[in-house]
Amino acid sequence: MKIHSSKKQNTNMFKYLIAFLFLCLTTQASPVRKDKVVPAKILQLKNDSSKLQLRNFDQQKISSYRQQTDFHYNQQLPGASLWDRFWAWVWRWFSGVVANGYTGSFVKYLSIAALTALIIYVVIKFTGTDLRIFTGKSKSVNIPYTESADNIHEIDFNAEIEHAIGNANYRLAVRLLYLRTLKKLHNNNLINWQPEKTNQTYLQEITDPYKREQFSLLTTQFEYIWYGEFFIDQENFRQVKISYDQFNTEKL
Amino acid sequence: MESEIANQRTDLTQLSLAVTQIRESIGQIIVGQQDTIEFLIAGLLADGHLLLEGVPGVAKTLSAKLVAKSINAVFSRIQFTPDLMPSDVLGTSVFDPRTASFEYKKGPIFGNIVLIDEINRAPAKTQSALFEAMEERQITVDGHTYALEEPFLVLATQNPIEHEGTYRLPEAQLDRFLFKIEIKYPTLEEEVIILSRQHQHKLEDEIKDIKAVLSIDQIKTCRATIKALHVEPKLIEYAAKIVQETRHNKSLYLGASPRASLAIVNSAKAIAGMQGRDFVTPEDIIKVAIPVLAHRIVLSPEKEMEGLTTSDIVTQIIQKIEIPR
Numbered sequence: 001m002k003i004h005s006s007k008k009q010n011t012n013m014f015k016y017l018i019a020f021l022f023l024c025l026t027t028q029a030s031p032v033r034k035d036k037v038v039p040a041k042i043l044q045l046k047n048d049s050s051k052l053q054l055r056n057f058d059q060q061k062i063s064s065y066r067q068q069t070d071f072h073y074n075q076q077l078p079g080a081s082l083w084d085r086f087w088a089w090v091w092r093w094f095s096g097v098v099a100n101g102y103t104g105s106f107v108k109y110l111s112i113a114a115l116t117a118l119i120i121y122v123v124i125k126f127t128g129t130d131l132r133i134f135t136g137k138s139k140s141v142n143i144p145y146t147e148s149a150d151n152i153h154e155i156d157f158n159a160e161i162e163h164a165i166g167n168a169n170y171r172l173a174v175r176l177l178y179l180r181t182l183k184k185l186h187n188n189n190l191i192n193w194q195p196e197k198t199n200q201t202y203l204q205e206i207t208d209p210y211k212r213e214q215f216s217l218l219t220t221q222f223e224y225i226w227y228g229e230f231f232i233d234q235e236n237f238r239q240v241k242i243s244y245d246q247f248n249t250e251k252l
Numbered sequence: 253m254e255s256e257i258a259n260q261r262t263d264l265t266q267l268s269l270a271v272t273q274i275r276e277s278i279g280q281i282i283v284g285q286q287d288t289i290e291f292l293i294a295g296l297l298a299d300g301h302l303l304l305e306g307v308p309g310v311a312k313t314l315s316a317k318l319v320a321k322s323i324n325a326v327f328s329r330i331q332f333t334p335d336l337m338p339s340d341v342l343g344t345s346v347f348d349p350r351t352a353s354f355e356y357k358k359g360p361i362f363g364n365i366v367l368i369d370e371i372n373r374a375p376a377k378t379q380s381a382l383f384e385a386m387e388e389r390q391i392t393v394d395g396h397t398y399a400l401e402e403p404f405l406v407l408a409t410q411n412p413i414e415h416e417g418t419y420r421l422p423e424a425q426l427d428r429f430l431f432k433i434e435i436k437y438p439t440l441e442e443e444v445i446i447l448s449r450q451h452q453h454k455l456e457d458e459i460k461d462i463k464a465v466l467s468i469d470q471i472k473t474c475r476a477t478i479k480a481l482h483v484e485p486k487l488i489e490y491a492a493k494i495v496q497e498t499r500h501n502k503s504l505y506l507g508a509s510p511r512a513s514l515a516i517v518n519s520a521k522a523i524a525g526m527q528g529r530d531f532v533t534p535e536d537i538i539k540v541a542i543p544v545l546a547h548r549i550v551l552s553p554e555k556e557m558e559g560l561t562t563s564d565i566v567t568q569i570i571q572k573i574e575i576p577r
Contacts, residue, residue, distance in 0.1 A: 179577070195574040198535050226577075227484045228531035230261070 152183040152193065170237035171225055177244040178222040184248055185215070199223065214247050262530035266470070267477045271297075271526050273465040277322040281458055282315055283449070284442035290526065291433045291543055292319050296471070297478050298522040300430020300515065301386055301406040303371070303547065307413055310435045314459075316367045316407040323471060324464035325364030325403065332374040334417055338381035345394050356393060361385050364403055364468065371408040372418045379425050382406070386428040403471050423506065423550070430515050431540075432547035474525075481521040482531040486576035491516045491537050497569045498549050504565060506550035515544045534575045542566050 065071050080088065098104045157180040164173035182202065186193035191205045199219045206212040221240055224230050232240070271293055278289050288304075292315060295302040304312040320327040330341060343359030360366065361382070371379075385391055389400045408429070410421070426432075438446060449455050466474075492513055499507030520536035527536075546562040555565070 175577070196571055198538065198575055199533075199577075200535050223533050224531070227487065227533050228261075228482060228529070229484055 152179050152186075155179065157183070165237075168234070170232045170234065171229070173237060174222060174225045174232065174240055177241065178218065178226070181215070181218060181244060181248060218244060218247055261482075262477065262480060264477065264525060264528055264530060267297075267474050267525050268528055270466055270470055270474050274319075274322050277462060277465050278315070278318045281318055281455070281462065282311060283445045284438050285311070285315070285435065288315060288433055288435050290523070291431050292316075294519055294522040294526060294540070295431050295433075296323075296403075296405060297474055297525065298430060298515075298518045299403065299405075299475050300519065301428060302408070303426075303429040303432045304407065304409045304435060305412050305432055306409075306435030307437075308411055310437060312409040312435055313367070313369055315435070316369075316409060318459075318462060319407060320365040320367060321462045322465050323365060324467045325471075326362075326401070327365045327367070328360040328363035329367040329369065330360045331369050332371050332378070334373055334375065336374045336378045338378055341378060341381050342385075342391050342393055354394070356396065356398075358398070361391065362398075362400065364401060365405050365407060368406060368408040370410060372410040372421055375419050376422055379419070379422055383424060383428065386425070403468060403475070423548075426547045427509055427511055429547065430519060431543040433543055478518075478522050478525045481525055481529075483517060483521065484531065484576075487520075487532055487534065487537060488517060490534060490573070490576050491520070493573050494537070494541060494566075494569055495545070497573065498545060498566075501565060501569065503552055503555045503560065503568075504549050504562075505552045508545050508548045512545055512548050516540055519544060534577075538570055541570055 094107075097107050155176070157176055161173050161176045161180070164170070164176060182191065182193060185191040185202065185206070190208075190211065191202045199222070203212055203216055203219060206215055221243070225232050225240075274293055274296075275289060278292070282289060292302060296319065302316075304316060306312050330336075339359070341359050341361050343357050343362070345354040345356050347353075348355045368382075385400060385404075386406055389402070389404050391398045391400065406429075411418075449458075495508045495510075495513045495516065498504055498512075501507070516537060517532075519540040520532045523536045523539055524530070524532045542563050545566045549562050549565070551560060551562055551565065
């Protein structure tokens, strides 16, 4: 029932559409008007009776132009030099290579790569960019070493210690005793002496627990006397020296 | 022998007791983070402001709150937000119709310990309001200068990862922080302990049970002791060399200021005092070098592109300068 009703509606729609199109066409199509026929007017051309004035080229100017080399069109160019012919040959060869299907594409991409590399190189040089940014490794910071006041390998420890004791400068004598111990530890491969390493670093480098403990005591003494600037008299120094001598003779 | 030599000078008994108490108080709650706790105490003793930086959830704010709670002092907290105004921090003058005059209402900056949470969420305008307070310990508003009570300590936290709605702290402000303490993730063992405590519902009770262990007077005494500690002249020169090198290092765009040199020496003294010594050693200077310098220096753009950090450069500098011995 519903299908029947739908078909009927479609038929009506089609009728309305035909009627609408007919109406449009009939509205557009208006009757053609017939224009009145107008008789053609005959025009007659008049002869040009004006007086002609004959003008000639200025021969002097023509001869002056002829003397100028710019107007010598038949001038023979001098023959190409050997250099020019070489480059002409190079370009001919290059054109031939490029024109070739196989080598041409190779040369084309090679040229593009070379040109790109050149541009990148110029940009990098111009901006001063560090190329190591691509490797992920940082450039080592160049800091000049501060000149060591004392190179432990050059000090005559025995003489210097005697000199300090002679001057009753026990603080300096303790410092020299400590430095001599560091030198001995380095010479016995127990530590790796470097001026920028701290005393705690040297302690960690000593693997033998007993030696480490003994050296820790010496380090504490040194730090209190040297960094702490604690006063040390002859008697205290004698005790300190005994502990250093014991460590140097027995433990090393 | 050592005890004989060590007994010659400063009495550090009270200082050691105070350090032990505060260390234990914070250690009850914070699991691990030993370096963080050490630097928090060192900052407190060296009279410096502290910036705690870490990803969300590593107990930045909790650490700062615990330090504040351990001291019997006026504590205030400011949550920095993008719309915070300088007057919200400093205070403002309000008209009183009864007296027909303006009355100054003090802002939250007037406290002994001021916790500024998420400090990098406020714009430079608000940050700059802290400059005078942090450096000169005073506030100037409407032509009047108000002194801040001693001790005055700013504990600020910030998250380095988030960029949305945050502002980079001005260099002038960063320079006013004694330390930037970077709080790292806990280790596996530490995280297990944190979870166990939370599971047993201990944490909340433990935080509530934290009592103040130090008074303002005790803090003042400890600070005076720290100030009096001995620094050998060659070690002062060593600290100055490290800072000087930051100014000439090609990897750095901005070096550290003389305030940084002072900060190194003062905080090295605090570290020495905390370890029971009345003198500074090179290790003390090295220990504080990164937390003091890393936030005050600026990397050159190339080095930043390489992925280096300011801490790396400070480490390189330390490794190249001879230890005075």
